[in-house]
Amino acid sequence: MVVGKSAGLFGGAPANVRVRAPGKINVSFRVGPLREDGYHSVASVYLAVSLYEEVTATVSEEPGTVVTVNGQGSLNLPVESIPLDATNLAARASALLAELSDHSTGLLLDITKRVPVAGGMGGGSADAAATLLACDALWNSGFSRDELAKMAAELGADVPFALIGGTAVGMGVGEQLTPAISKTPLHWVLVTSAYGLSTPEVYRALDELRLREGSEPTAPPEIDPRILGAMRSGDAQALAELLHNDLQAAALELAPDLAGILQAGTEAGALASIVSGSGPTVAFLAESEEHAQALAGQLTADGLTATAVHGPVHGARIVTDYIA
Structure with a gap:
């Protein structure tokens, strides 16, 4: 979307701001017991990873926030399922910042979706993070990244990470972030589905599965330090042995077709495969950029919707603002 130049309201503040924020893969995801x-x-x-949501925030003379959503690319994005009212996570982000800003205005939020919808990659969280950054600039609020991150944590566990990007360890419910060093790119292929999975439903399925199996955990989970070492060195072969997602079994119960997708990636030569977060997006680890491109081509030829990405990449960032 191209946003035209218009006059600023507050001493040269931009009248519109465009921000990109990335989706994420949970390279390791361990789930502990249910908390109080x-x-x-x-x-x-x-x-x-290098699949970005894009949010354009524009000053409106009308009060409140109007949200529009469109999809780009060929990743089976069911954007019609996204709410456009006050329950939309980006709208909630703008409302939160408006309460704390001295210069808030009516707002138009145009969201371009590229991250799978309800796909386990934090697309809605990326929208919220992008909105916080865009509105902060739009309204000259002057909040620091740390202050925005605290606001982000009020909106959801994945929102702070979409703001900072890179690689990080998440504890608590995922919002307690510790950045990790990981500069060497890792290459992946994502296979998306035409449907989404509800994260609360996947967690409920996990609880039921553990109850049936008598495998409920009793202590908070921990991170295997070997994972961080493999990511720090960019050693895809070592990382392939360490990918783990406690939610994967539950996602497979709710969406049994994912088993065939995982098998297809293995047969096509992926180093390893994992359901991303609560699914249904599946991530395949590749040896190199060339391997990822070849793997994506093979999976596409097999009739799947596949795209190659890399990471780590930066978090939410202003890409365009127009100042009168």
Whole structure:
């Protein structure tokens, strides 16, 4: 979407701001026991990847926030399922910042979706992170990244990571972030589905599965330090042996067709495969950029919707603002 130049409201502040924020893969995701607050404790290794949401925030003379959504690319994005009212996570982000800003205005939020919808890659969280950054610039609020990250944590466990990007360890419910060093790119192929999975439903399925198996955990989970070592060195072969997602079995119960997708990637030569977060997006680890491109081509030829990505990449970032 191209946003035209228009006059600023507050001493040269932009009248519109465009921000990109990345989706993520949970390279490792371990789920602990249910907490008293109704959430599960988790231990996650987040990796921001080169599939970006884009949010354009524009000053409106009308009060409130109007949200529009469109999809780009060929990743089976069911954008018609996304709410456009106050329950939309980006709209909630703008409302939160408006309460704290001295210069908030009516707002138009145009969201371009590239991250799978309800796909386990944090697309809605990326929208919220992008909105926080865009509105902060739009309204000259002057909040620091740390202050925005605290606001982000109020919106959801994945929102702070979409703001900072890179690689990080997430504890608590995922919102307690510790950045990790990981500069060498890792290459992946994502296979998306035409449907989404509800994260709360996947967690419920996990609880039921553990109850049937008598395998409920009793202590908060921990991170295997070998994962961080493999990511720090960019050693895809070593990382392939360490990918783990406690939610994968539950996602497979709700969407049995994912088993065939996982098998297809193995047969096509992926180093390893994992359901991303709560699914249904499946991530295949590749040896190199060339391997990822070849793998994506093979899976596409097999009739799947596949795209090659890499990570780590930066978090939410302003890509265009127009100042009068």
